[in-house]
Amino acid sequence: MARGGGNRSRLLLVILLVTALFFITLDLRGVSLTKGSRSVTQTILSPVQKTVSTIFSPVGRFFSDVKNFGKTNAQLQEELALNKMLKSELAMSADTKGQLAQLKSVLDLAGRGNYKVAAARVIARGSASSFSQTITIDAGSSSGIRPDMTVISENGLIGVVKSTTNSSSIVLLMSDPSFRVGVRIARSQSVGVLSGLGGSNYSLVLLDPAGTIKTGDILVTNGSENNRPFVPGVPVGVVVGVDNSNGSLTQTGTVYSYANLNDLGVVSVILSAPTTAPSQPILPTPNPVVTVYVTPTPTPVAAATTGPTPTPSAQPTKKK
Amino acid sequence: MSPVRIISTLGFFFVLFVIQESAVSLIHFPISGFSLYLAIAISLIAFEDHNGSLVTGFLAGIVLDLSPTSNAPFGQWALILTGIAFLFAVNRDSIADLTSSPITFVIFVGAGVTLSLIAYLLFGSLLGEENGSLKHDSTILLGNLIWTVLFTPIFLPALSRVREYSLTARERV
Numbered sequence: 001m002a003r004g005g006g007n008r009s010r011l012l013l014v015i016l017l018v019t020a021l022f023f024i025t026l027d028l029r030g031v032s033l034t035k036g037s038r039s040v041t042q043t044i045l046s047p048v049q050k051t052v053s054t055i056f057s058p059v060g061r062f063f064s065d066v067k068n069f070g071k072t073n074a075q076l077q078e079e080l081a082l083n084k085m086l087k088s089e090l091a092m093s094a095d096t097k098g099q100l101a102q103l104k105s106v107l108d109l110a111g112r113g114n115y116k117v118a119a120a121r122v123i124a125r126g127s128a129s130s131f132s133q134t135i136t137i138d139a140g141s142s143s144g145i146r147p148d149m150t151v152i153s154e155n156g157l158i159g160v161v162k163s164t165t166n167s168s169s170i171v172l173l174m175s176d177p178s179f180r181v182g183v184r185i186a187r188s189q190s191v192g193v194l195s196g197l198g199g200s201n202y203s204l205v206l207l208d209p210a211g212t213i214k215t216g217d218i219l220v221t222n223g224s225e226n227n228r229p230f231v232p233g234v235p236v237g238v239v240v241g242v243d244n245s246n247g248s249l250t251q252t253g254t255v256y257s258y259a260n261l262n263d264l265g266v267v268s269v270i271l272s273a274p275t276t277a278p279s280q281p282i283l284p285t286p287n288p289v290v291t292v293y294v295t296p297t298p299t300p301v302a303a304a305t306t307g308p309t310p311t312p313s314a315q316p317t318k319k320k
Numbered sequence: 321m322s323p324v325r326i327i328s329t330l331g332f333f334f335v336l337f338v339i340q341e342s343a344v345s346l347i348h349f350p351i352s353g354f355s356l357y358l359a360i361a362i363s364l365i366a367f368e369d370h371n372g373s374l375v376t377g378f379l380a381g382i383v384l385d386l387s388p389t390s391n392a393p394f395g396q397w398a399l400i401l402t403g404i405a406f407l408f409a410v411n412r413d414s415i416a417d418l419t420s421s422p423i424t425f426v427i428f429v430g431a432g433v434t435l436s437l438i439a440y441l442l443f444g445s446l447l448g449e450e451n452g453s454l455k456h457d458s459t460i461l462l463g464n465l466i467w468t469v470l471f472t473p474i475f476l477p478a479l480s481r482v483r484e485y486s487l488t489a490r491e492r493v
Binding site for chain 2: 008009012013016017019020021022023024026027028034037038039041042044045048049052053123124125126127129130131132134136163170176177178196197198199262
């Protein structure tokens with residue numbers, strides 16, 4: 001065979017390329033064979049992912065923890081060697097506690113919205129071989145989860161269910177470039193469309209030409225027909241930048257999401273939303289602000305002082 | 321490539337795929353993720369002869385197409401990795417041998433991974449897929465390149481031995 005391929009080699013290349021194109025055509029035409037093969041793969045993968053996730057989750061943030069290595073001194077290293085097994089157990093315990101805290105928060109958010117939810121643990125993240133942003137969760141159709149259901153974390157919306165098997169589901173994250181969600185601004189009730197950009201920022205396009213976006217505006221989901229794929233009122237994010245360039249029909253803005261998609265441990269899938277009344281937005285609870293009133297002790301004033309002496313209660317209070 | 325080797329290669333790629341999807345993808349790599357699957361697949365493509373490269377590339381692509389998280393149509397990775405395998409096959413003399421010039425080999429593997437991801441993006445765009453902003457995609461490509469170049473020398477000797485073990489006596493000659 002000549003270098004670069006002879007007739008047989010060229011024939012092989014053509015056969016393989018045509019086969020690949022044949023598969024692509026079948027998939028694009030919606031033949032269930034290709035979709036079925038991916039579903040079977042997910043069914044095989046999910047038990048492995050569950051097991052690996054249980055073992056692997058304390059190690060998953062290895063690189064972000066590396067910077068703390070320098071803080072350990074010789075004494076700590078000795079203790080580490082002595083208590084290796086104990087520390088391993090503690091790491092597992094801390095991981096479980098972290099997941100429990102996330103579960104509590106996410107159930108709290110779901111409770112405020114009167115949503116019926118199914119809690120699930122994240123067992124895998126999307127492959128680095130593709131550019132799609134997904135997670136796999138350990139609950140599927142046996143828990144009542146169906147495709148096109150809203151998925152929330154402790155802070156708000158994170159995505160939508162893409163596909164399910166009996167015991168696992170794949171969630172398309174809101175950061176995925178193909179993700180779109182109808183949102184409304186809590187302040188003005190203007191409606192817009194939020195798109196994922198692949199990172200932690202999102203693009204907002206208002207639908208109303210007369211509507212305005214302001215920095216700090218809070219966005220909640222607008223809701224879909226029959227609450228699928230999105231239930232109304234779920235916190236989405238906050239506007240961090242507004243594009244006021246001329247020439248566009250409607251205003252656009254940059255949004256930062258409430259949910260941290262890089263730190264997902266436990267999530268909830270909204271199985272059903274209240275149907276009695278239009279859902280009120282479950283806006284994020286503001287952090288409590290501690291107000292301290294400082295009243296200075298009145299100093300003794302000489303009787304000969306001229307002018308009115310302010311009483312302590314009349315003095316201006318200092319607000320921290 | 322004998323039928324037995326085709327089946328064993330397919331099995332190997334499936335095990336590798338499970339490891340990638342269940343373990344490697346859980347690690348939060350700085351900059352961007354690392355695809356162990358692509359790095360090993362490209363390395364194996366580079367090891368093979370002309371026809372072997374094409375078949376290995378196609379098989380690696382077919383297994384990768386099984387990924388349930390993928391938005392791309394089934395067959396896209398098979399098409400791209402077959403094309404990359406063809407490029408490796410026709411440039412075999414430039415890639416050189418792993419033992420004689422390992423650094424060149426690693427650089428070629430890194431370039432192969434990056435090129436396949438770029439081809440995936442471009443082909444996806446032709447099919448109407450949305451792959452995010454240029455900055456985001458560039459970060460993923462850069463991250464994959466860096467991690468591939470860093471990690472490939474670690475697994476390459478072991479991979480070379482496993483491959484030699486899987487060869488038949490005729491293929492060793």
